[in-house]
Amino acid sequence: MRIKKLYIKIFLLFVSLLLISMILISVIFELFIERPSQERRSKYFNETAFLFRDLIEDKIRMRPDFDIADNPELEKLLVRISKNYNLKIWIKLADGKIISFYKGDIPEISDENLINTDGFSYIIDDGTLFSNRGFFCIKIPFKFSTVNNGYIYAYHNIQHFLNILPFIISLVIIGFSIALLLYPFSKYLTKPLIELKEATNNIAKGNFSQKVNIKSKDEIGELAKSFNIMTGIIESMIKGTRELTANISHEMRSPLARIRIAEEILARKVSMNNYDINKYLKSIENEIEEMDVLLGKVLQLTKLDMRETEKKENIYVVDLLKEIVEKYRTVFENKLIDVIFRNIEGQYTTLGLTEDIKTAFSNVVDNAAKYTDRGGKVNIDINKKNETIELIISNTCKKLNDDELLNIFRPFYRVPSNDSIPGTGLGLVIIKKIVENHNGSIDVKNISDGLELKLTFPIR
Numbered sequence: 089m090r091i092k093k094l095y096i097k098i099f100l101l102f103v104s105l106l107l108i109s110m111i112l113i114s115v116i117f118e119l120f121i122e123r124p125s126q127e128r129r130s131k132y133f134n135e136t137a138f139l140f141r142d143l144i145e146d147k148i149r150m151r152p153d154f155d156i157a158d159n160p161e162l163e164k165l166l167v168r169i170s171k172n173y174n175l176k177i178w179i180k181l182a183d184g185k186i187i188s189f190y191k192g193d194i195p196e197i198s199d200e201n202l203i204n205t206d207g208f209s210y211i212i213d214d215g216t217l218f219s220n221r222g223f224f225c226i227k228i229p230f231k232f233s234t235v236n237n238g239y240i241y242a243y244h245n246i247q248h249f250l251n252i253l254p255f256i257i258s259l260v261i262i263g264f265s266i267a268l269l270l271y272p273f274s275k276y277l278t279k280p281l282i283e284l285k286e287a288t289n290n291i292a293k294g295n296f297s298q299k300v301n302i303k304s305k306d307e308i309g310e311l312a313k314s315f316n317i318m319t320g321i322i323e324s325m326i327k328g329t330r331e332l333t334a335n336i337s338h339e340m341r342s343p344l345a346r347i348r349i350a351e352e353i354l355a356r357k358v359s360m361n362n363y364d365i366n367k368y369l370k371s372i373e374n375e376i377e378e379m380d381v382l383l384g385k386v387l388q389l390t391k392l393d394m395r396e397t398e399k400k401e402n403i404y405v406v407d408l409l410k411e412i413v414e415k416y417r418t419v420f421e422n423k424l425i426d427v428i429f430r431n432i433e434g435q436y437t438t439l440g441l442t443e444d445i446k447t448a449f450s451n452v453v454d455n456a457a458k459y460t461d462r463g464g465k466v467n468i469d470i471n472k473k474n475e476t477i478e479l480i481i482s483n484t485c486k487k488l489n490d491d492e493l494l495n496i497f498r499p500f501y502r503v504p505s506n507d508s509i510p511g512t513g514l515g516l517v518i519i520k521k522i523v524e525n526h527n528g529s530i531d532v533k534n535i536s537d538g539l540e541l542k543l544t545f546p547i548r
Contacts, residue, residue: 098274103267110259137208137226140169140242148230159232163189166240174244181238195243197225222246280308284315297323348376402437402548403445405477406470412449413468419457426465436470436477437548440526448522451515452541456483464538476528477547482540496532519543 147162166189170177176195178188188194202209202225209227225243232238280302290298298319302312355369413427420427438445456466464484471478488496488503495501497520500513516532523530528545 096274098277099267099271102270102274103263106263106266106270110263113259134205134210137210137228137242138206140226141208141228143169144228144230144240148232169242176241176243178241179232179238180241181232195223195225197227197241197243199227202227280304280312284308284312287315287319291319291322348373348380351376400439400441403440403442405436405438405445405479405545408442408446409449409453409468409470409479412446412453415450416453416457420466423457423460424463425457425460428465428467430467430469431471436472438477438526438545439548440545444522444525448519448543451519452479452481452543455515455541456481459483459485460538461485472547475547477545479543479545480540481542482535482538484538486538487534488539493532493534497530 143165144162147159147165150161166177166179169175170190176190176192178186178190178194180186186194197211199209202211208229210225212224213222223243223245225241228240228242230238230240280300283300283302287298287300299316300312302309304312351369351372355366355373410429460466460483466481466483469478469480469482471480492503496503497516499517502513520530523543523545526545528543530544531542533540533542
């Protein structure tokens with residue numbers, strides 16, 4: 089699965105670098121600290137073993153014919169060495185007898201594990217990864233009398249100053265702590281980018297006054313500054329274009345009104361029996377009417393884009409929709425269209441501008457009346473979902489292909505198969521603009537017997 093969040097990528101990058109650093113530190117510790125330390129210990133133990141053997145041989149040479157039990161000087165030496173160097177020293181004679189020079193149990197040492205070197209044997213156990221305690225033991229052969237041979241054992245517990253396992257555990261704890269700090273840091277690092285993304289989405293929805301408040305002086309801050317400059321320029325251009333469109337639409341109505349008056353005067357002066365002239369005059373009248381409707385729609389859409397903040401009020405969605413459907417009752421009856429209401433018992437309210445919502449609902453019902461097949465049906469369903477109100481209107485009609493569904497909300501777009509039905513191609517555009525101005529959404533899709541249009545508004 090691909091990771092999409094940038095802050096997670098940054099976090100994982102930091103954690104990966106941290107793990108690599110920990111592994112490298114562990115390897116360096118092993119190569120330059122632990123191994124040299126082991127080599128120094130081995131050298132020290134060897135030298136200690138030589139010294140220990142020479143001391144004991146000197147004591148034995150002083151009284152070579154005496155048994156170990158009759159050599160008090162050797163016994164005193166071994167006891168003193170045991171106390172001063174914290175060694176466990178014992179003698180194991182050839183007959184199996186053991187003479188200990190310290191208090192406590194004698195450790196179990198397997199002769200098979202001892203390493204022979206320079207006339208004595210030894211073993212060094214550095215302990216396991218899970219313990220920093222180990223031991224070393226030296227076994228030195230001696231001839232204590234003409235009849236008694238044996239071995240002197242010197243055993244010592246060792247505890248390392250620094251062991252690899254606690255060291256690794258410490259690194260893991262440190263790494264985990266740093267990782268916990270890296271996560272909010274990575275989110276902080278990507279927060280300006282998230283703000284830029286949200287601002288871009290708002291601009292895509294038509295909010296060109298969106299500005300990004302990023303005060304950092306790094307590359308992201310420079311990007312935010314350029315973004316704000318760009319949005320300011322775009323907002324100025326869009327505002328100028330909208331004002332120009334509104335002015336042109338408004339100014340065109342004056343000559344259009346004069347043309348209509350001239351057409352009416354001409355119609356009164358022309359003989360009613362002149363069929364050809366009356367036909368052309370009627371055509372001019374129809375074109376004037378269509379142009380007037382189109383200009384009205386353009387002005388309406390432009391005003392929606394330029395509308396300043398107005399006081400909103402509670403709108404009872406069900407009551408308003410029933411009122412509008414009732415106005416179109418005659419149209420539905422003339423086309424034998426059956427209008428079916430479902431789930432409209434609740435009093436669902438949303439906050440908005442009543443006239444705008446009424447315009448949107450009127451356009452929705454008008455489209456349903458125009459494009460529903462004769463003898464068909466229109467289903468109107470209103471329900472609450474989470475914190476939104478869903479208005480779903482479906483009607484029996486010809487299904488749209490993918491390109492038509494994609495372009496249906498484009499200004500002045502008309503489905504080719506519906507060219508015979510009067511319209512401007514701005515009805516759905518106006519509906520979409522009103523819905524989005526009220527923080528809602530709109531969607532259209534094919535269903536089994538026609539089309540379904542869904543409007544969603546936040547519930548009050």
